[in-house]
Amino acid sequence: MTDIRSFEQTGEAGFGDYVALLKPRVMSLVVFTAMVGLLVAPVAVHPMVAFASVLFIALGGGASGALNMWWDADIDRVMKRTQGRPVPSGRVAPEEALGLGLALSGIAVVMLALAANFVAAGLLAFTIFFYAVIYTIWLKRSTPQNIVIGGAAGAFPPMIGWAVATGGVSIESVLMFALIFMWTPPHFWALALFMRNDYGNAGVPMLTVTHGRRVTRNHILGYTLALAPVALVTGITSIGGPIYMGLAIVLNVIFVLGAWRIWRRDEDQAEADGFRVEKKFFRFSLIYLFLHFAGFLAETALRPYGLGGW
C-alpha cells in the first residue's frame, strides 16, 4: 500500500508564494502614491471607482514585479537579499511567473480602462512595459545608470492616479513623478553601499561596482541636491501649501545633511561603524517619500476647513 507520506516534495507553491511574486512591499508604495495622486487631483472620483482604480494600478505594479522575477531568477539566485524569492527558491516555476505576470498585466490594464479611462490605462501599460522590458530586460544588466532610468517605472503611479481623476497629465502630476524619479537613485545607491558585494557577485553593473564607492557617494549627494528643488517647487503648485512646504523644507534639510555625511565619509569609516550613516540614510529615505505624499494629502484633506492649500 502506498503511503502518501512517502511522496517526494513536489515543490508546489502555496498561495502566499504567488502573492510574493507581486512584490507586496513595493506594491504598498504604489498603492499609497497612486492613491495620493488620485485624491489630490481637482476632480472628485466616485469612491468605488477610486478604490477599483487604485487596486488595478497596484495589480499592474505587481504584475510587472512577477515579470521582473521571471527574468531575474538567475541573478536573484546569487544575491543574498533575493535568494528566498519564490522562483530562485524553486517554489514557483519561471514559466508560471511569466504567465501570471502577463495575465495580470492584461487584466489590470483592461480593467483600469473600464473603471477609469484610457489615458490612465495607457500610462499603466507603459509603466509595466517600462519596468519589465526597458528596465529589467534591457538596462538593469547593461548600464550603471539602471537605477536612474528604472526609477521612472516606480514614479508613474501618482501620475496614473491623477489621470484616473482628471483623464490627463498636468504639471502637478509631472512634479509628483519627478519627486519619486529623483528620490530613487540616492535611495537605492545607499542600499548598494551597505549591501556590499551582492550586486557585484550577481554581475549587475551597479554604480558601486562599475565606478567605485567614492563615485557612488558623490552621486548620492548630487542627486539629493537636485531632488530638494523638485520637492520645494511642487509645494508652490495647486497640490502644495504651507503644511507641505514646511514639511518639505525640514525633510530636505535632513536628507541633504544625510547625503553630505555619506559624501564626506570614506570606506574605512563606513566599515568601522558597520555603515551606520548609510543605513540611517536609507531608512530615512522611506520616511522622506512617505511624508512628502502625506503632505499633499494633508493639504487636500484640510482644504474644506480653510487650512490646506495656498
Next chain:
Amino acid sequence: MAITIEHEMHKRRFGRNFGVAMVLIAFVALVFGLTLAKVSGGGSIQGFDHTYRPALDQPAAAGGVN
C-alpha cells in the same frame, strides 16, 4: 487509512485553491460594485423598469438644482 493522512502538500494545495476562490469572489464583488457606481453615476437608481419617470427628477427640480 494512510490515504486519509493529510500531507503538507495538501494543505498548500488547499490554501492555493481557497486563495484563488477568494480572489474570484472579490473580483465579482468588485465588478458588481463598479457597475453600480457607473450606472448610478452617484445618484439613486430604481431598476424595475426602463422608462423615464419624472417622479425621480422632482426632488432635484424642486430644489432648483440640476
